Amino acid sequence: MTEREIKGGIKELSPIDVYMLLPRTNCKECGEENCMAFAVKLVSREVPLEKCPPILKKEKAEAYKKLQELLAPPVREVVIGLGKRSLRIGGKLVMHRHEFTYHNPPPIAIDVTDEMPLHPNPERKDEREGIIDRIRKFEGFSYDYIGKRLNLDAIALRSTSGNPETFKSVVRAVTEFTDVPLILCSLDPAIMDAGLSVAGDRRPLIYAATKENWKEMAELALKYSCPLSILAPNDLSLLRSLARTLIDYGLNDLVLDPGTFPEEGIAATINNFTMIRRCVFK
Ligand code: SF4
Incomplete structure (x- = not known):
């Protein structure tokens, strides 16, 4: 070809x-x-x-x-999660969405951290919402947008505690409560391994490989057969180099993240995403 x-x-x-x-x-x-x-x-x-x-x-x-x-579409389709609730991203066939039927729209996820309580303690004013409440709201949410019903598609579980056991117990509690596709977020391979040890069979998206941790994250992605994000904030050349390295390492289900920068960085953010898309369809 x-x-x-x-x-x-x-x-x-x-x-x-x-x-x-x-x-x-x-x-x-x-x-x-x-x-x-x-x-x-x-x-x-x-x-x-x-x-x-x-x-x-x-x-x-x-x-x-x-x-x-x-x-095969020029942009590879990546599946997060399993079965009916699985989430498909990418799989793009054209540069501009008006050129072809709009499919695999960008998913919408909520995030929770492993320092949030599962249920809020009514005696603590700073604990207004627990993880389970947020997920319940998430499951019931929908929004009509130009003839389409938008629902929330995924839950991003972030380790802010820096503790593998804390992350593992929160990931386990969430997997027992819902079958919504998960994004596990930590740059520390030990924490990611702890999360994957209880959710790896659900095919979560691993977020993220960087220039510092790519080898350990690649090993985890291979071990659990999960898709892997690559993070290279505002550095497309590093992003490309990491993607090539990871493909050579045997990984194909990769999600590219050049970072998102609000306010003054918004132009750079749009430019980076546009450049990535143009590289595929040029
Ligand atoms: S494309 Fe349809 S008609 Fe042709 S061989 Fe396949 S099943 Fe039969």
Whole structure:
């Protein structure tokens, strides 16, 4: 596959190229009248490739692999969480969202820290809200926005205590209470390991690998098969270098974070995210 084919994405993908790799038996098992109709829907991302049972047969393994490569979005899709509540981010096919159906919109998460109480103590004025109350509000929240219902999608659990056991017990309490996808946040690999020891089987997003801790975080991401964020505040060249290193290390589900800077830094923030997107679709 040429670089142009990878980067061109949906705009340069022809249904004929896809059709040529399909079984071309017109068996209708996919629900379409023929393979060409299925190819057109594949190109416009209306159906998954797996809706064609014959392509999943052993003898079609090579064609299936080629089709997967051909249809892969230029921005990799990363799945956080498991099952019905899992969250999909990325998977972008075009530079501007108006060019194609809007899918995988940016998720919205709330954050809680491991220093918040699970339930507030009514005798303490500084403890108005506990973790469980916040999650309950989160579960019930929805907002109508231009014909779409927005819900909150994930919970970011941050270690502010700096204590692995504290983080572990809060992560455990949250996983027992809800199956919402999780983002575990700590730059300390020992704390992250403690959190993953109780939530690693839920495929949380690990936040984050940096130039100081990337190797330990990569080992954790491989050990628990979890996606990994890379943090390089306002430094795209470092971000790229870390991403390349982590890919070479065997990781593919990576989420890039060039940092978010409010107020005077907002221009740099927008510029960094735009540059990353342009690098994919240039
Ligand atoms: S199931 Fe596959 S082989 Fe059968 S018609 Fe659909 S695309 Fe063609």
